[in-house]
Amino acid sequence: MRIFTFDTTLRDGTQGESVSFSVDDKLLIAEKLDELGIDYIEGGWPGSNPKDKEFFARAKNLRLKHAKLTAFGATRFAKNPVETDTNVAELIAADTPVISIFGKTWDFHVERALGITLEENLLLISDTVGYLKAHGREVVYDAEHFFDGYVANPVFALRTLEAAKQAGADVLCLCDTNGGTLPHRLTEIVSDVRARFDGVLGIHCHNDSEVAVANTLMAVEAGVTHVQGCLNGYGERCGNANLCSVLANLELKLGHTTVGPDKLQHLTAAAKFIAELANLPLKNEQAYVGSSAFAHKGGIHVSAVLKDASTYEHVKPESVGNRQRVLLSDLSGRSNVNYKLEKLGLGEHLPKDARHELLQRIKMMEHEGYDFETAEGTFELLVRQAAHPEFHPFDVVSYEVSTKLDRSKTTRVPGSDESITAATVTLRVNGDVHSHTATGSGPVHALDICLRQCLASVYPAIADVRLTDYKVRVLGAKGGTESKVRVLVEWTDHRMSWSTVGVSNNVIEASWRALVDALRLELIRMREKQPAASSSRDYSWAV
């Protein structure tokens, strides 16, 4: 069945504690959701804040191919006739084809929060829905606190839906606003509503009981054809139903059509894009789209996955645009290492003994605190060195780095760092000794400059390699400032990126190991790409 998708990342999603989007971000996200094939994009509440008002003003220039932009707001205030209610006027002014309007379902809320009679509340709903329909809008009626309201007073809860329906609402959306309803109860209530109302029913679930996705799926099974949620499950308190999981489950498990199989392959990219703009890391464990969703660590799992991926994967990772990963860890078995060797195209180059030695070395380094799961570059270096033990692009003779603070100078540039870092590096390259000294904005920067200067005359292509990120993690807090640290450095050569890792009690030494490994790896890769004849002309490789 065709199930309509309603994304509220830009409205309910931004009510999540750590989520904030600028107007520019919101416009980019709206375009991304449109590309993904979402049917409705709820952009915000134009009556509630200037940012959302600006969004709707600028969104008129968006060229959405498929999605219908939706403005969100409340039923009219009790004291205002609908024609003069400013919130309702803002909704019309937002000029969107669709308006979602929420009204009270729960008698307790009507009497306590609004302080009006139940009959008056029904009028607020029908007046507002009717007015928006008279202005030619498609109207999604959000029945706020529907499930709690139904439990408290089912007759009145159903009358609120009836009021919206009679006034012309196109969708009656049942909201589990507090997120407290469990799937079996929710299914019973949705089934009762389905039996009483024709037309499109919707579902809007919050995740306070960790079952927002399950509730959404159960609602669909009970006859709902309009699903609301947020990508990555952002949203107020514990979040909204995670639309990534809702879409994937509906499409891949339940045989329904949402965005369709082709667009579903953009799901992981869209989830990452939105996480990036939210400046929140996409959780590795996030179902379907997280980087661990199809990652295999245990050796037995890996050997089975290599034979047939379906043994430990519930769907094909490509169906949602994700990929299978095999992790190296102290759970590593031979299968993991073999998998990586095949991926690097080095399968035939490494004899059995060397493979065994490599596995032992990986396990030992992991015990010391190395993490190859994030630093695949360091693993690749170990493999390539094991395959070509005769090749040493360079040897380290010495390095030295010092940082000093000198406040005696009066000519300091305002805003600049007061400390100065200088480094000296001496390498042996092809039997010749190269030494360079440089200053940098910190020890890693100064050492990186020196290393490149030492290597540049022999290996000019190394100039293309750039450091893009640097992270330090303290391993075990017990040792205080004496703790071991793990340094992760990310690199790019404009074509691909990789990470290397160094571990030591000394943060400079750990950084140095990660720096040296990255450049060694790049030099070994370059050598393998060089045809034999030209390599001897361009570079004096020490073989």
Ligand SMILES: [Zn+2]
């Ligand atoms: Zn909500």
